[in-house]
Amino acid sequence: MSSEQQHFKVSKHKEHLYVIKENISVVHPVYTNDPLNLYLILGSHSALLVDTGCGLFPLKPLVESLIQNRKLIVINTHTHWDHILGNEEFGEVYVHENEAKMISKHYNVSYFKDSPNEIVKIYEEQNFLIPPAKVIKTLKDGDLFTLGEIDVKVLHCPGHSPGSICLLTSKGELFTSDVAYYGDQFLPRLDKFPQVLDTLLKLIKLCKNQGIVEIYPSHRRYPCDKTLLTDLYNGIENIENLWDTKKVFDFFEAWQIDDDKFRYYISKE
């Protein structure tokens, strides 16, 4: 089996939905949110790839074998390294307008220089500067992709990052990216928490109004139900009560706080 076949784990979750799982801890053990879930949504004439992963092994040939002759649309849900480093393989990539600059140039992953894992040699060969996609196209809240009998709507969900998006399909599936998942949370500075909570509240209301039952996060388990959103909302709201328990976590330049459901890394900057 080639490294590529061992690295990506593909499963057909539904007739119109593939999940391509990638372990990110192979890059640096500090990342514990395995697996990263890349999603491939298939409509009758087009397919949508949600994120391009760590860029370690070719992803495009795998995606092409799954979509057959459909047209491919590629989206980055936000521009953290594990969601975008495969962009170079694809001619054109969509991202929210707030983060387009981040991925329009080479992406610096020099923070992996001291990783104990051999695999970072793949980045080292590129001087830890990973090339971008040829064309970056911007997204805004409310944009709609029609894949055939499935529509996919873009929801701007700032908080985890300024241009984070979630995707809502006409079949009632909500792809929450890193906005909500069960795993270690990466949060912005404390003064930006109101935005994080506003976004979660928006999603909680959406699930209530539209009767969404399936949530597909970009890390760890899927599908989740809407309890994920309230668990995370309540946890983040309670962080100020746990503030005295915080520890320093240098690698992320963050404060670390734990509760019984989540670990939070809260940015110092």
Ligand SMILES: [Zn+2]
């Ligand atoms: Zn992220």
